[in-house]
Amino acid sequence: MSEQEKQTKEQLILTAAEQEFLTKGYDGARTTSIAKAAGVTHAMLHYYFRTKEQLFERIVDDKFRLMAQSILAAFGNPNQSIVERIRGGIGLHFDYIADNPQLPRFVINEIIARPERYDILYSRMRGIVDSIYANLQRDIDLAAERGEMVQIDARMLFISIMSLNIFTFVAYPFMEPIMGELMADRNAFLQARRAENINTIMCRIKAK
Amino acid sequence: MSEQEKQTKEQLILTAAEQEFLTKGYDGARTTSIAKAAGVTHAMLHYYFRTKEQLFERIVDDKFRLMAQSILAAFGNPNQSIVERIRGGIGLHFDYIADNPQLPRFVINEIIARPERYDILYSRMRGIVDSIYANLQRDIDLAAERGEMVQIDARMLFISIMSLNIFTFVAYPFMEPIMGELMADRNAFLQARRAENINTIMCRIKAK
DNA sequence: CTTTGCATTAACAAAATTGTTAAACACGAT
């Protein structure tokens, strides 16, 4: 059972740490608070992860991978028409973030707090983004020539999509108290927002 | 000159503190680091502001006011047509944030870190937002009836505009390294982004 | 049953960070 127990305790700490780091960031997080939330002594936390730094890196690695995946999964899609691929991609991306609403804010804050640290990560992402971009841009150009949509820079379109989808969640706690009934029912609001984001982008790219 | 000197030192500390708090947040900021950046001993900082907390509040108050203003100023506008008012508002809002690019992230993080604290602030903002909203929604409804634009919920439109404008700056450090030449020239990119945001919203509200 | 190896605890140590104080200082007003 020692193997089982260890798994559980380590897992408990990781889960508590994830929650703490995602909401409070590295600086705001306290190892004692994490240990308490996990129901272990704080010496236990250091026993498994040595330092706060190392514990944090475990979380960060996971989360960055997740963030990159969410972007890829949404647009590295099969062989529908480009317009449908974009429409579907927006929805997928939105849903992905809805499942991890704290993720974007965490990633952005981390990168701003310690940019140096993520150089390796960038080279990986850069390659992925470049290939998606080239692919998407080519399809957009072709579709534009056929009059199926307007000509547009794929990266600009991409940024617009990310803006609309991500901001909804990043700013939710800020907007919720000042938007009244519109946001009273979270699920209803998110559903409406999802549709609105798709609609907004579709209007933008639809052939005139 | 004692009066002059005091102003300057206090001001030096405030300026350094603003920079530190905006980039690192309350938890990441160090009073010693602020004092050093301001070129004063850290005892000096405590002499003028007593605690880190109080120094922080001075900054936060300013910044929240600024944030609220930016939203108001952009859309509480004169008597052009509603479509033109929206078009102009997007640009104004974008420019305002371009002048204070760290502001939105700071405000959002602060509110998430300590929601309780901003209850009073909310009641003030709530009133302002409500009146702008009612006003805008009425004009939109009228314009929609006249066929000048599509029918749309003003708050949804509002969120879309904020998303597009704010995200550009919040995520800049994250996107810059993975977007290649598109973002190489910051000014050129921002100008393009400003136009794109206006274009995107105009497409969304233009009468079909 | 004892050895071995990891798990656990409590108490402690070290470092970093915030906050204080007492003494020196500058300088204008009386």
Place this chain on the structure above:
DNA sequence: ATCGTGTTTAACAATTTTGTTAATGCAAAG
């Protein structure tokens, strides 16, 4: 000149937070 007021400094105190250690437990393998 000196008194008073607010400024400045250096040294120190307090607290918080991270990290360590030595002793103990516990369970499986020999």
